[in-house]
Amino acid sequence: MLIETIFHPDQDASSTSLSYPRLSLNDAITCAKARLLELQNEEGYWVFELEADCTIPSEYILMMHFMGEIDATHQAKIVQYLHEQQDRDGSYPLYKGGPGDLSCTIKAYYAMKLAGDSIQAQHMVKARRWILARGGGAKANVFTRIMMAMFEQIPWRGVPFIPVEIMLLPKWFPFHIDKVSYWSRTVMVPLFILCTYKVKARNPNNVGISELFITQPESEKNYFAHVKTPLGKSILAADRMGRLMEPLIPGFVRRKATIKARDWFMSRLNGYDGLGAIFTSMVNAYEAMDYLGIPADDERRRIAREAIDRLLVVKPDKAYCQPCVSPVWDTGLAVLVLQEVDRRERDPIAEQSLTKALNWLAGRQLSNEPGDWRVQRPNLPGGGWAFQFGNSHYPDVDDTAVVALAMIESGDREFAENIERAGVWIAGMQSANGGYGAFDADNTHSYLNHIPFADHGALLDPPTADVSGRCVMFLSKLVDRQPEYRAVIDTCITYLRNQQEADGSWFGRWGTNYIYGTWSVLTGFESAGISKHDSHIRKAVVWLKSKQRADGGWGEDNDSYHDVGVRGESETGSAFHTALALLALMSAGEAGCPEVKSGINYLLKNQQDDGFWKDDGFNAPGFPKFFYLKYHGYEKYFPLWALGRYRNECGDFIS
Incomplete structure (x- = not known):
C-alpha cells in the first residue's frame, strides 16, 4: 500500500484547522500528546516518513x-x-x-x-x-x-x-x-x-x-583516480x-x-x-x-x-x-515518550494506546529463525526486533534495546519473556571491545573500506557510542534480577568512557551527531547508576551547555560529520536537538539549571499551532559523509519527551 496524502504526520501547520495559542507547559504537553495519539495506526504502531x-x-x-x-x-x-x-x-x-x-x-x-x-x-x-x-x-x-x-x-x-x-x-x-x-x-x-x-x-x-x-567515456583513463592510499x-x-x-x-x-x-x-x-x-x-x-x-x-x-x-x-x-520504513523504531520511541509524559498520573486513553502499541511490538519480536548474525553468534537465542515491519534475518540491536526498555517501563509482566529474550540476545551481541554495532558483532575489518568498491566508506558496522549507550540503558534495568549482565554493562561503560571526545561529547553514528551521541551515552550512564559527579558526565555537561544558542535552543548540522570544528553547532536551532540536549542534561542531574529552563522555553515558543514542532534539516545519517536522512517523527515526539520529563522533575511551572 502506498502512503497517500491522507498520511498526515507531515501536513504543514497551515493545512490543519487546529489553532492553539502559545501554551503553558501543561497545555503544550496535552496538545502534543493528543496529536501523537491521533497518529497511531489502528493496528497499534506509529510510522512516520523517512x-x-x-x-x-x-x-x-x-x-x-x-x-x-x-x-x-x-x-x-x-x-x-x-x-x-x-x-x-x-x-x-x-x-x-x-x-x-x-x-x-x-x-x-x-x-x-x-x-x-x-x-x-x-x-x-x-x-x-x-x-x-x-x-x-x-x-x-x-x-x-x-x-x-x-x-x-x-x-x-x-x-x-x-x-x-x-x-x-x-x-x-x-x-x-x-x-x-x-x-x-x-x-x-x-x-x-x-x-x-x-x-x-x-x-x-x-x-x-x-x-x-x-x-x-571510452577514452577516459582515470575512473579510479580517487584511490590514493597504498x-x-x-x-x-x-x-x-x-x-x-x-x-x-x-x-x-x-x-x-x-x-x-x-x-x-x-x-x-x-x-x-x-x-x-x-x-x-x-x-x-x-x-x-x-x-x-x-x-x-x-x-x-x-x-x-x-x-x-x-x-x-x-x-x-x-x-x-523512502530508503526504508521505521515503524518499530518510531513505535518504540513513541511509547517511551508517552510513558514519560504520563509517569505522574494514569490516563486511560493513553494506557489503551500504549497497550495496543506494546502488543503490536511483542508480535514483531523475531524468533529463532535463521539470521545472518548467527554466523558470528550461532548459539544465541533469537529475541531481537527489526527496524522495519519485517526483516527476519537482520534484527537491530538499537531497536531491540528501545522496545525492550519500553516493555520494562510498562510494568506489565505479560512481556517478561520478550524482555528476557531481548536481554540474552543483546548481551550476546557485544563486540570484543565492549561496544555494540547496529546489526553485527565485531564487524571491524577496517581494511575492507579501502577496496575500490567501498569508496562510500560504509562497508562495515562497527560498534558505536550511541547504540552502546542504549544497550547499557536497557541492560541496566535487568541487572538486579540478572546479575550476570553486570560484566557486560561494565565492559560497555569502559568502552564508552574511552570513546568520549576530548571536548566531552560523544560521536553520533545513527543520529546527527554529537548532541545525539552525547544524549545516548548520558541516558545509558543514568540508567547504570553512575554518579552525576562522574568526571565524564561533568565534562559532557560543560560541553552541552557551551553549545546552547542565544535563543535557548540547540542545533547541529550534518556539517559536523565533515568538520569536527562545528560539533554541536548550526546556523539555526531545532526542536529535535534542543530536546536531545535537554534530555541529556536532565539525565546528568541538571533539570533545575538555567540552561534547561531556557531550553524548555525555546520548545514552548516554537511549538506550532497543530501541537507539533517543525524542523527543516535532515537529522540522521544513513552513512556519515555519504547518505543522510530525515526522520519526520523526531520533531514530533522528542520535544514532547523533553517537556514531559521536565514536568516530572520540576513541576508544572517554569520560574
Missing part, C-alpha cells in the same frame, strides 16, 4: 527505465519532487543546506532526462554546468558508475571488478560477505550477478548522458589482475557461484518487506531476478516489485521514494 536525499527517488525512475516498466504518473510526480529539491546553483545536496553532491546530481539529472525533461531547460543546464565544473560523470562514485555502465554510458572497466565468484571464497579469505555489514551483503550479492554478466538496462527510449563527460592502490592492482584473468574462470565455477548468489538472495527476499528491507538491495534483487529469467508473473518477482513500491510516498502533486 526521507533521504534525491538519490533514492532518482534511482526509482532509473529502475523503471532499466526494467522498461514505466509508470508515467509516478514518474511525473517524482520529477516534480526533484525540481523542488534542486539548489540554486543547479546541484543536489545530500542534506538540506549541505553542499552539492556530484553523484546525487548526476542521478537526478539522468532521472529527469529519462522522464522527458529537455536538456535545454534551465534547471538541466544549471545541473549540467555544475557537474562538468566538478569533473563530470567520470568522477562519480562507484554506485553511480555501475548504474552508468548498466545503462551503457561508460565501459565496464570504469567500475570495480566484483565477480560472482566472490560467493565461493572461504571465510578465512581477506574478503568474505560475512565480514561486511548486513546492508553491504544484501546490496552486493545480487549486484555480483548484475556486474558479472554486464547486464544492460532496457532503456526503452535510448536516453544517454554523454553531455556529462569532459573526456568521452592499500587501496594494492587492492586496485589486484582488481586489474582479476579482470585480466576472468576469461580463465571455468564455466562450471561461474555457474556454481551464480547459483549460490541466486539462492542466497532469493532465500532472503523477505516478502512484502523486501530484501534487507532497504531500497537499494530490493532494486538490485528485482533486476537480478529479471536477468536470471524469473518471469514477471512469478509471485516472488511480483512481490519483490510491490515491496519497492510500498516505499513510495505519493502526494497530490509530487512523490518520493
Whole structure:
C-alpha cells in the first residue's frame, strides 16, 4: 500500500484547522500528546516518513527505465519532487543546506532526462554546468558508475571488478560477505550477478548522458583516480589482475557461484518487506531476478516489485521514494515518550494506546529463525526486533534495546519473556571491545573500506557510542534480577568512557551527531547508576551547555560529520536537538539549571499551532559523509519527551 496524502504526520501547520495559542507547559504537553495519539495506526504502531536525499527517488525512475516498466504518473510526480529539491546553483545536496553532491546530481539529472525533461531547460543546464565544473560523470562514485555502465554510458572497466565468484571464497579469505555489514551483503550479492554478466538496462527510449563527460567515456583513463592510499592502490592492482584473468574462470565455477548468489538472495527476499528491507538491495534483487529469467508473473518477482513500491510516498502533486520504513523504531520511541509524559498520573486513553502499541511490538519480536548474525553468534537465542515491519534475518540491536526498555517501563509482566529474550540476545551481541554495532558483532575489518568498491566508506558496522549507550540503558534495568549482565554493562561503560571526545561529547553514528551521541551515552550512564559527579558526565555537561544558542535552543548540522570544528553547532536551532540536549542534561542531574529552563522555553515558543514542532534539516545519517536522512517523527515526539520529563522533575511551572 502506498502512503497517500491522507498520511498526515507531515501536513504543514497551515493545512490543519487546529489553532492553539502559545501554551503553558501543561497545555503544550496535552496538545502534543493528543496529536501523537491521533497518529497511531489502528493496528497499534506509529510510522512516520523517512526521507533521504534525491538519490533514492532518482534511482526509482532509473529502475523503471532499466526494467522498461514505466509508470508515467509516478514518474511525473517524482520529477516534480526533484525540481523542488534542486539548489540554486543547479546541484543536489545530500542534506538540506549541505553542499552539492556530484553523484546525487548526476542521478537526478539522468532521472529527469529519462522522464522527458529537455536538456535545454534551465534547471538541466544549471545541473549540467555544475557537474562538468566538478569533473563530470567520470568522477562519480562507484554506485553511480555501475548504474552508468548498466545503462551503457561508460565501459565496464570504469567500475570495480566484483565477480560472482566472490560467493565461493572461504571465510578465512581477506574478503568474505560475512565480514561486511548486513546492508553491504544484501546490496552486493545480487549486484555480483548484475556486474558479472554486464547486464544492460532496457532503456526503452535510448536516453544517454554523454553531455556529462569532459573526456568521452571510452577514452577516459582515470575512473579510479580517487584511490590514493597504498592499500587501496594494492587492492586496485589486484582488481586489474582479476579482470585480466576472468576469461580463465571455468564455466562450471561461474555457474556454481551464480547459483549460490541466486539462492542466497532469493532465500532472503523477505516478502512484502523486501530484501534487507532497504531500497537499494530490493532494486538490485528485482533486476537480478529479471536477468536470471524469473518471469514477471512469478509471485516472488511480483512481490519483490510491490515491496519497492510500498516505499513510495505519493502526494497530490509530487512523490518520493523512502530508503526504508521505521515503524518499530518510531513505535518504540513513541511509547517511551508517552510513558514519560504520563509517569505522574494514569490516563486511560493513553494506557489503551500504549497497550495496543506494546502488543503490536511483542508480535514483531523475531524468533529463532535463521539470521545472518548467527554466523558470528550461532548459539544465541533469537529475541531481537527489526527496524522495519519485517526483516527476519537482520534484527537491530538499537531497536531491540528501545522496545525492550519500553516493555520494562510498562510494568506489565505479560512481556517478561520478550524482555528476557531481548536481554540474552543483546548481551550476546557485544563486540570484543565492549561496544555494540547496529546489526553485527565485531564487524571491524577496517581494511575492507579501502577496496575500490567501498569508496562510500560504509562497508562495515562497527560498534558505536550511541547504540552502546542504549544497550547499557536497557541492560541496566535487568541487572538486579540478572546479575550476570553486570560484566557486560561494565565492559560497555569502559568502552564508552574511552570513546568520549576530548571536548566531552560523544560521536553520533545513527543520529546527527554529537548532541545525539552525547544524549545516548548520558541516558545509558543514568540508567547504570553512575554518579552525576562522574568526571565524564561533568565534562559532557560543560560541553552541552557551551553549545546552547542565544535563543535557548540547540542545533547541529550534518556539517559536523565533515568538520569536527562545528560539533554541536548550526546556523539555526531545532526542536529535535534542543530536546536531545535537554534530555541529556536532565539525565546528568541538571533539570533545575538555567540552561534547561531556557531550553524548555525555546520548545514552548516554537511549538506550532497543530501541537507539533517543525524542523527543516535532515537529522540522521544513513552513512556519515555519504547518505543522510530525515526522520519526520523526531520533531514530533522528542520535544514532547523533553517537556514531559521536565514536568516530572520540576513541576508544572517554569520560574
